[in-house]
Amino acid sequence: MRWALSALLTAFFGYKAASLLVNAFAFPRLEAQPTPAGAARVSLLVPARNESHNLPHLLPGLLAQGAGEVIVLDDASTDGTAQVARALGARVRAGRPLPPGWHGKPWACQQLAEAARGEVLIFTDADVRWHPGALGAVLRELERSGADLLSVYPRQQNVRPGERLLTPLVDAVLLTLLPAPLLRLPQRSASAANGQLMAFHRAAYEWVGGHSLVREALLEDVAFAQGLKARGGRLALALGGDVVGVRMYRSYTDSVEGFGKNAFSVHGRSHMLMAASFSWHLAAYTLPWLLPARGRPGVWVWRAATVLERSLVNLLTGRRTATDLAEGLLGPVTPLLTLPVYLRAMRRRVTWKGRAYEQ
Structure with missing residues (x-):
C-alpha cells in the first residue's frame, strides 16, 4: 500500500511538473x-x-480599445448597473426576463449577440480589466490561431489576503493539468475555456447555435468549448499577460461561493468523483507533511512539489511579487481550504447572483 501511494504521488507530481x-x-x-x-x-x-462596483474599473479601458461598439446588458440589476454603464459611455440594453430552460449568463450573452452588429463577438465579464493594446492582442491571437473560439485567462489581480487563498487555483489547474498541445486533439475532454473573455467569429458562433448550445449549463464556458469542439470547431487559449487582468473575487467567502457553483460540473456531476478528488488532493498535498521524512527521501520531493507548484504557476502567468510567490506556501493547506467548496457543491441547489439553480 505504501509503495502504491508512493508511485501514485510521484507520477502525479511528475505529470504536473511536465505539463507546467x-x-x-x-x-x-x-x-x-x-x-x-x-x-x-x-x-x-x-x-x-x-x-x-466593477463597471468603473472595466468600462474606461474597454471603451478606449477602439472597437466598433461596446454593449452592456443589464440583467435585472438592482444596484444601478445600467445608470453607471450609461454614465461611463457604454451602450446599455435591458435584459429580457429569463425564459424557462435557460440559466442567467447564457441568456444574457445570447441577447448581447442578437443586439451586436460586429463580425467578431468578444464577451467579457465586468470584473475584467482591459489595458492599452488588449483588443489588438486578442484579435491578433484569434487570427494567428485560426480558432473559432479564443478564450483568454486574464492575469489574477488579488488585493486582499482572502482573495489569494483559492482564486489563483484557476491558473494552477489549467497550466499543470492541460499541456497546450493537447488542445489540438478533437476530443471534448481536451477542452477548457474561461468565460471572463471569449472571442468568436460571428459565423462560428452562429454555426453552433450561439449560447443556446449551453443554455442550461452552470459551467457554460467549458461546456461551450466542449460543444464547439464536438462539432468540429477549433479552440484556442491564451494567457492575458500584461494586457488583460481580472479581480475575480473580493474575499475567501466569495471564492467559496463562486467555485462551489462550478465544482459539481467540473467533476462530471458525480458526487463520488468529487469525494475522490478531495481525498486525493488531501493525500497529495497535506499528507506528505504529516508523514515522517526520516529515511524517506521521496517525502521531501513531494513536500517541495506542494509548495513550489503555485509559485511556479504565478511566475508563468506574470505574478512575480514576493507576495505572489509566497502563495506557494499555501499548498499543504489548500485541500483544507477547498473543503467548503466541495461541501457547497454537494448541495442539490446552488445560488448565484440571486438566482437558484438545481444541480
Whole structure:
C-alpha cells in the first residue's frame, strides 16, 4: 500500500511538473498590439447583473480599445448597473426576463449577440480589466490561431489576503493539468475555456447555435468549448499577460461561493468523483507533511512539489511579487481550504447572483 501511494504521488507530481514545463514554452501569452484597422467590425459585449462596483474599473479601458461598439446588458440589476454603464459611455440594453430552460449568463450573452452588429463577438465579464493594446492582442491571437473560439485567462489581480487563498487555483489547474498541445486533439475532454473573455467569429458562433448550445449549463464556458469542439470547431487559449487582468473575487467567502457553483460540473456531476478528488488532493498535498521524512527521501520531493507548484504557476502567468510567490506556501493547506467548496457543491441547489439553480 505504501509503495502504491508512493508511485501514485510521484507520477502525479511528475505529470504536473511536465505539463507546467511544456506550457512555459507552448502556452500563448498576449502582448499589447496597436488597434487594427478592422476593429470597427468588433463588438465588445458585457453581461452585467449587479456589477455597478466593477463597471468603473472595466468600462474606461474597454471603451478606449477602439472597437466598433461596446454593449452592456443589464440583467435585472438592482444596484444601478445600467445608470453607471450609461454614465461611463457604454451602450446599455435591458435584459429580457429569463425564459424557462435557460440559466442567467447564457441568456444574457445570447441577447448581447442578437443586439451586436460586429463580425467578431468578444464577451467579457465586468470584473475584467482591459489595458492599452488588449483588443489588438486578442484579435491578433484569434487570427494567428485560426480558432473559432479564443478564450483568454486574464492575469489574477488579488488585493486582499482572502482573495489569494483559492482564486489563483484557476491558473494552477489549467497550466499543470492541460499541456497546450493537447488542445489540438478533437476530443471534448481536451477542452477548457474561461468565460471572463471569449472571442468568436460571428459565423462560428452562429454555426453552433450561439449560447443556446449551453443554455442550461452552470459551467457554460467549458461546456461551450466542449460543444464547439464536438462539432468540429477549433479552440484556442491564451494567457492575458500584461494586457488583460481580472479581480475575480473580493474575499475567501466569495471564492467559496463562486467555485462551489462550478465544482459539481467540473467533476462530471458525480458526487463520488468529487469525494475522490478531495481525498486525493488531501493525500497529495497535506499528507506528505504529516508523514515522517526520516529515511524517506521521496517525502521531501513531494513536500517541495506542494509548495513550489503555485509559485511556479504565478511566475508563468506574470505574478512575480514576493507576495505572489509566497502563495506557494499555501499548498499543504489548500485541500483544507477547498473543503467548503466541495461541501457547497454537494448541495442539490446552488445560488448565484440571486438566482437558484438545481444541480
